[in-house]
Amino acid sequence: MRSRCVPLREMSDVRSRITPALRAALDAIGAADVDAVIEPSARADFGDWSTPVAMQCARVLRRPPLEIAGGLRDRLEGTRIDVVRQWTVSPPGYVNAWLDDGVWARTVLDEATRLDVSRPVDVPPGVAIDGKTLVEHTATNPNKAAHVGHLRNACIGDTVARVLRRTGQRVEVDNYIDDTGVQVADVVVGIRELGIVPIEGERFDVYCSRVYVDVSRRYDEEPELVQRRQAVLHAIEAGDNETATYVKDVARRVVDEHLATMRRFDIGYDLLTWESDIIGLGFLQKALELLRESGAILYAEHGKHAGCWVMPPEGVDRDTDDDETKVLVKSDGIATYTAKDIAYQLWKFGLLGLDFHYHPWHADAPDGPVSTAAHRHDDEVPARFGTAQRVVNVIDARQAYPQQVVKRALSRLGHEREAESSIHLAYEVVALTPAAASVLGIDVEVGRDVYALSGRKGIEVLADDLLIRSVDRVREKARDEATAHLLAAGAIRYYLLKFSLTQIIAFDFDEALRVTGDTGVYLQYAHARAAGILRKVPDDDAPLVVPDALDPVERALLHRVDAYAHALAETATSLSPSTLTTYAFSLASALSDFYEHTPPIVRELDPVVRRFRRRLVAAVRVVLADALHTLGIAAPDRV
RNA sequence: GCCCCCGUAGCUCAGUGGAUAGAGCGGCCGCCUUCUAAGCGGUUGGUCGUGGGUUCGAUUCCUACCGGGGGCGCCA
Numbered sequence: 183m184r185s186r187c188v189p190l191r192e193m194s195d196v197r198s199r200i201t202p203a204l205r206a207a208l209d210a211i212g213a214a215d216v217d218a219v220i221e222p223s224a225r226a227d228f229g230d231w232s233t234p235v236a237m238q239c240a241r242v243l244r245r246p247p248l249e250i251a252g253g254l255r256d257r258l259e260g261t262r263i264d265v266v267r268q269w270t271v272s273p274p275g276y277v278n279a280w281l282d283d284g285v286w287a288r289t290v291l292d293e294a295t296r297l298d299v300s301r302p303v304d305v306p307p308g309v310a311i312d313g314k315t316l317v318e319h320t321a322t323n324p325n326k327a328a329h330v331g332h333l334r335n336a337c338i339g340d341t342v343a344r345v346l347r348r349t350g351q352r353v354e355v356d357n358y359i360d361d362t363g364v365q366v367a368d369v370v371v372g373i374r375e376l377g378i379v380p381i382e383g384e385r386f387d388v389y390c391s392r393v394y395v396d397v398s399r400r401y402d403e404e405p406e407l408v409q410r411r412q413a414v415l416h417a418i419e420a421g422d423n424e425t426a427t428y429v430k431d432v433a434r435r436v437v438d439e440h441l442a443t444m445r446r447f448d449i450g451y452d453l454l455t456w457e458s459d460i461i462g463l464g465f466l467q468k469a470l471e472l473l474r475e476s477g478a479i480l481y482a483e484h485g486k487h488a489g490c491w492v493m494p495p496e497g498v499d500r501d502t503d504d505d506e507t508k509v510l511v512k513s514d515g516i517a518t519y520t521a522k523d524i525a526y527q528l529w530k531f532g533l534l535g536l537d538f539h540y541h542p543w544h545a546d547a548p549d550g551p552v553s554t555a556a557h558r559h560d561d562e563v564p565a566r567f568g569t570a571q572r573v574v575n576v577i578d579a580r581q582a583y584p585q586q587v588v589k590r591a592l593s594r595l596g597h598e599r600e601a602e603s604s605i606h607l608a609y610e611v612v613a614l615t616p617a618a619a620s621v622l623g624i625d626v627e628v629g630r631d632v633y634a635l636s637g638r639k640g641i642e643v644l645a646d647d648l649l650i651r652s653v654d655r656v657r658e659k660a661r662d663e664a665t666a667h668l669l670a671a672g673a674i675r676y677y678l679l680k681f682s683l684t685q686i687i688a689f690d691f692d693e694a695l696r697v698t699g700d701t702g703v704y705l706q707y708a709h710a711r712a713a714g715i716l717r718k719v720p721d722d723d724a725p726l727v728v729p730d731a732l733d734p735v736e737r738a739l740l741h742r743v744d745a746y747a748h749a750l751a752e753t754a755t756s757l758s759p760s761t762l763t764t765y766a767f768s769l770a771s772a773l774s775d776f777y778e779h780t781p782p783i784v785r786e787l788d789p790v791v792r793r794f795r796r797r798l799v800a801a802v803r804v805v806l807a808d809a810l811h812t813l814g815i816a817a818p819d820r821v
Numbered sequence: 822g823c824c825c826c827c828g829u830a831g832c833u834c835a836g837u838g839g840a841u842a843g844a845g846c847g848g849c850c851g852c853c854u855u856c857u858a859a860g861c862g863g864u865u866g867g868u869c870g871u872g873g874g875u876u877c878g879a880u881u882c883c884u885a886c887c888g889g890g891g892g893c894g895c896c897a
Contacts (some may be wrong), residue, residue: 224840234839237877247877274877276840323897363897490895505893512895519897580891582825610826610891632890659859681834684826686890693833697859699845707859715856764835767844778861785855821859
């Protein structure tokens with residue numbers, strides 16, 4: 183059965199109702215080359231929607247913009263558009279549409295109220311792709327507790343997945359686990375060789391963090407310790423031995439803690455992909471074969487890469503003998519991390535001709551993630567993963583170069599479309615402000631404004647520690663512990679999402695934990711306020727009548743509601759969650775403004791006004807809840 | 822050296838080829854007999870890093886600089 187979708191762009195679809203008329207008017211005055219763009223007016227007293235096209239026409243038509251605007255207005259006045267009441271002109275040459283509130287407000291409220299989580303929000307053509315998008319995120323090394331940097335990654339990835347699903351797209355979320363790298367090996371060295379033991383009651387991932395810091399420090403003092411790590415790595419490489427099993431067990435236990443941490447922020451996964459399986463099942467070998475056969479990589483006979491398999495830069499088919507050429511297999515025969523990433527990427531698109539075995543990560547948690555496996559399990563899950571049409575890798579901006587190499591590998595293998603559909607969703611890191619650094623007891627130098635996080639050095643804010651602090655902050659005013667938790671998690675998620683991806687987050691405790699102003703809690707509070715009004719004011723069955731003169735705060739609020747579908751489509755296109763946080767804040771803010779500047783609806787005696795405002799609040803609540811849910815933030819009815 | 826990102830109010834950040842550049846925080850002054858004051862209003866505060874260029878119009882695009890961060894490994 184095909185479900186009905188909510189109309190696109192604005193909830194009321196104002197823009198696409200106006201654009202054809204504007205297009206026709208432009209054609210009629212001989213300005214066919216000018217784009218028929220129309221945008222929300224910059225200020226309410228200009229109108230509702232405005233177009234600057236007359237300014238562009240002035241050059242080609244060699245007439246003053248105001249005169250052209252006047253002509254356009256006359257033509258538009260002659261076109262009946264039910265949602266537009268009148269057209270005006272304002273200097274230096276804008277043409278403004280004034281909406282008919284009766285038609286517009288009714289449409290906006292109808293469409294907003296019809297929003298339903300079980301039905302996707304329709305978006306303009308080109309926003310949603312056909313087929314599945316595979317989103318890889320989190321991918322925290324399984325040797326330490328997750329810190330806010332890992333949490334930023336997870337929040338971005340999770341939100342992008344939610345936005346794509348909300349716009350009707352199929353999504354698979356993978357969490358890649360590097361259980362064969364040096365980082366896990368370091369921890370195993372610390373536990374087994376140095377005998378570092380857990381503290382009473384210490385969580386396993388936190389214990390591993392401590393071991394990791396300790397071992398890293400001791401490598402400097404005792405260089406021979408590095409040999410121990412090599413032994414562990416060789417054991418992992420060989421597989422099927424006691425050490426390899428032990429390493430895998432450490433990784434599993436840490437991953438369980440990571441999943442629990444992320445769960446507290448409402449972040450989940452479809453599939454856990456293990457690097458050991460990628461190697462164990464021969465994905466890497468197969469990928470290297472393909473790369474060799476196709477000539478995508480070549481063997482360097484001499485020069486600085488002698489004995490290595492390398493991938494030359496774009497458009498070159500020989501070793502350039504410099505850093506432009508990427509080594510994929512070292513001269514000792516060991517593949518680099520990027521080579522494994524290429525194998526994984528090929529699998530994601532179904533280009534490898536190999537697949538994993540699958541089984542539930544926890545037999546007793548059917549809703550939990552599925553895990554890859556190298557061998558058949560009794561509770562084998564059928565293969566339904568990978569084979570995506572688009573791959574979004576949420577990885578910090580420092581890895582732009584290796585990600586570029588992965589993309590280039592696909593391209594050199596002749597998979598142009600897949601290379602094109604390989605998206606490195608790069609985001610900047612989380613760093614500490616001097617204030618946050620000094621809270622953590624780090625020596626703050628004069629003139630430095632950010633301090634990089636480092637799990638290795640123990641310079642970090644653990645995700646769970648931050649959550650505990652946040653719960654402490656909101657507990658006093660929250661109605662109960664469960665509410666305190668969802669407000670606390672909302673505060674942190676919002677904080678990590680509200681920055682542009684290109685912006686380094688200068689982490690600050692006060693900012694991250696704040697509950698007033700531009701924060702997650704503000705949005706949740708606004709939602710609860712709306713819900714509170716709806717509880718107190720019963721609705722009736724009477725048909726909606728839009729009052730003759732809407733209050734400016736009502737119109738402003740309607741505009742924000744109207745803009746939801748547009749904001750969602752924009753976010754789905756840009757894959758940038760901050761677009762949606764900015765929108766959600768503007769909506770909550772408009773609701774607060776309305777709340778403060780209109781009398782209580784409960785006491786409203788005019789039935790028309792009372793019903794209209796009640797339904798306006800109902801629409802806002804639905805849209806705010808939808809936006810919050812898409813951001814992965816709970817929308818409580820009471821706080 | 823080459824490449825990428827950032828530079829907008831005291832601080833943290835939005836914005837983006839169009840009309841007087843916005844928000845939050847901070848400061849100051851107000852608003853709870855009103856549907857939750859985790860709120861709202863007012864006020865303070867800006868040569869949109871600098872110089873050129875393109876354009877009817879540039880904070881936005883191009884270019885050259887300046888300042889800060891990151892990448893450029895037979896690490897992951």
